[in-house]
Amino acid sequence: MPRPMPPKVVEALETGVNLVKLWEAADPEAELSRVAGDVGALAVGGHVRVDGPYMERFPRLQLVSSFGVGYDAIDAAWAGGRGLVVTNTPGVLDDEVADTAMGLVLATVRQFPAAERHLRAGRWIDGAFPLSHTLRGRTLGILGLGRIGKAVAHRAEAFGLAIAYHGRRPQEGVGYRYCSSAVALAEACDILVVITPGGADTRHLVDAAVLKALGPSGILINVARGSVVDEAALIAALQSKTILGAGLDVFSEEPEVPQALLDLDHVVLLPHVGSASHHTRDAMGQLVVDNILSWRDGRPPLTPVAETPWRGSYGAPSGSR
Structure with a gap:
């Protein structure tokens, strides 16, 4: 998780996966270099730019789970071309x-x-x-x-x-x-x-x-x-x-x-509050978590975006965090 996300998302992922909270590191860039080879999934909000060069830093990457229905900050076409899966949070907002x-x-x-x-x-x-x-x-x-x-x-x-x-x-x-x-x-x-x-x-x-x-x-x-x-x-x-x-x-x-x-x-x-209610943000966060837990268990993603359809498996090697 490169930057902070809602507390309920952080808490749920801390109990379900080995969560790297990059923003807490004294030297985030050094910490990213240290863990990048083991990272299999990213949990991101719309404020994180996830382009091809960024995803290439994670050789075992399989999933990018994004908080929000819009995912224009993620190069989903690049991800889809390499068998990676990108998920968003449609429907609940x-x-x-x-x-x-x-x-x-x-x-x-x-x-x-x-x-x-x-x-x-x-x-x-x-x-x-x-x-x-x-x-x-x-x-x-x-x-x-x-x-x-x-x-x-x-x-x-x-x-x-x-x-x-x-x-x-x-x-x-x-x-x-x-x-x-x-x-x-x-x-x-x-x-x-x-x-x-x-x-x-x-x-x-x-x-x-x-x-x-x-x-x-x-x-x-x-x-x-x-x-x-x-x-x-x-x-x-x-x-x-x-x-x-x-x-x-x-x-x-x-x-x-x-x-x-x-x-x-x-x-x-308005200050970008379209989905900003406790009810809806909690539902969006839970969908981020559920997509990651499905990946952890080898199950299909719940809400893959159009550019990264589920093809029966995640594209990158197994053994990731």
């Missing part, structure tokens, strides 16, 4: 992130945070908070209709919103309107929810053209990765009123947030 997305939708459209600031500053005595915009008659577009995207759609339907989506291809059995591109989706909707995976393939997928297509009554919600949105283009669109507002849980250079965003009152900002 779908509802929490979908709740966060809808919370941002409501907070942004109805300007609830600004209304609270109005009250706390004592300005209600001087006059009512201005009238807000509404969800009535709007269409919600989902950029990335995976498990979380479908959970967002389910909630949005309960609010009476029409649904459209864009992905690599239309999905069978899905009754929502399909749009052939991100620009086409932005043109078709009033609220654009970004919940597509991060990584090179989706970097700046939401650019100036998409924001222009979303239009002056449009709202952008990002609960995916900061890299999916061109942050400079978003700031320009907000400053020029090219779009109406934005609700953001993720940013390009976390935990740094551009001052230009902080200065805007028609933006709702």
Whole structure:
């Protein structure tokens, strides 16, 4: 474990495997060199970059168990090409992130945070908070209709919103309107929810053209990765009123947030808390542990990512820690 993870993950792994807590070493680099030849599994969070050269340092490596549904910090294609398995924590955080997305939708459209600031500053005595915009008659577009995207759609339907989506291809059995591109989706909707995976393939997928297509009554919600949105283009669109507002849980250079965003009152900002409840983080941590214990026992991984499908065995030599 290169860096600290939730205490329950650390405690469970300490009782189940020979856990190397690299961050506790007086000289982490020296400790890594000492143990690298014996390490068969890595337990990592999204803050650890696991690229090919890093994985090559562990000749017996078989498994990378990652905390989180997104795994763009891991070169899964490199791992898959060498028979290694990468796991993530899908499913257990779908509802929490979908709740966060809808919370941002409501907070942004109805300007609830600004209304609270109005009250706390004592300005209600001087006059009512201005009238807000509404969800009535709007269409919600989902950029990335995976498990979380479908959970967002389910909630949005309960609010009476029409649904459209864009992905690599239309999905069978899905009754929502399909749009052939991100620009086409932005043109078709009033609220654009970004919940597509991060990584090179989706970097700046939401650019100036998409924001222009979303239009002056449009709202952008990002609960995916900061890299999916061109942050400079978003700031320009907000400053020029090219779009109406934005609700953001993720940013390009976390935990740094551009001052230009902080200065805007028609933006709702959260510190990447989409899955940050005790219930959900405990479930995510347990899935990290369960994947490692399955590896320890020679059983199949529970949640291998698409780039590293289970092929009946782990790819690296046995005898690892």
